[in-house]
Amino acid sequence: MTHIITALCLRDSACVQVCPVECIVPGKPEAEWPLYYIDPDTCIDCGACVPECPFEAIFPEDEVPGDHSAKADQKFSRNDGSEVYDGHDDKGEAVHLEKVRTLNAGDVVDLRPDIQANYDYFKTGPGYKAIGK
Numbered sequence: 472m473t474h475i476i477t478a479l480c481l482r483d484s485a486c487v488q489v490c491p492v493e494c495i496v497p498g499k500p501e502a503e504w505p506l507y508y509i510d511p512d513t514c515i516d517c518g519a520c521v522p523e524c525p526f527e528a529i530f531p532e533d534e535v536p537g538d539h540s541a542k543a544d545q546k547f548s549r550n551d552g553s554e555v556y557d558g559h560d561d562k563g564e565a566v567h568l569e570k571v572r573t574l575n576a577g578d579v580v581d582l583r584p585d586i587q588a589n590y591d592y593f594k595t596g597p598g599y600k601a602i603g604k
């Protein structure tokens with residue numbers, strides 16, 4: 472199993488530094504892969520990244536919710552929105568995302584498609600380069 476980063480990720484990078492096996496990478500190109508991704512072959516399921524995420528975007532694979540109930544103004548980044556998000560990562564670097572959606576309190580979203588996307592990033596996407604495979 473692995474942990475999965477879901478579309479609640481806003482690329483603030485806080486999870487990266489706590490991972491003991493350095494298996495979390497930013498999706499690139501960002502316009503195509505808007506989240507950070509976890510290499511499923513390297514993740515040891517320690518859970519250290521989960522409490523670090525300010526947006527509560529990370530779940531054990533078997534706990535990724537199909538019916539996540541959003542908080543007010545929670546951002547959803549899966550390249551299917553029409554908004555722009557401008558923020559900062561935990562080092563103060565600018566984060567600029569396009570195709571984001573702002574959710575209303577109680578909106579229900581399915582986060583499970585991000586499981587396959589995470590695997591795809593390393594199998595068929597550019598992720599194998601990101602972790603030096």
Ligand code: SF4
Pocket residue numbers: 474489490491492493494495509513514515516517518519520521
């Ligand atoms: S669960 Fe542990 S090993 Fe897996 S990505 Fe998170 S910090 Fe890294």
Ligand code: SF4
Pocket residue numbers: 476479480481482483484485486487507523524525526527528529
């Ligand atoms: S800490 Fe959360 S928001 Fe930041 S990069 Fe990791 S998963 Fe994304």
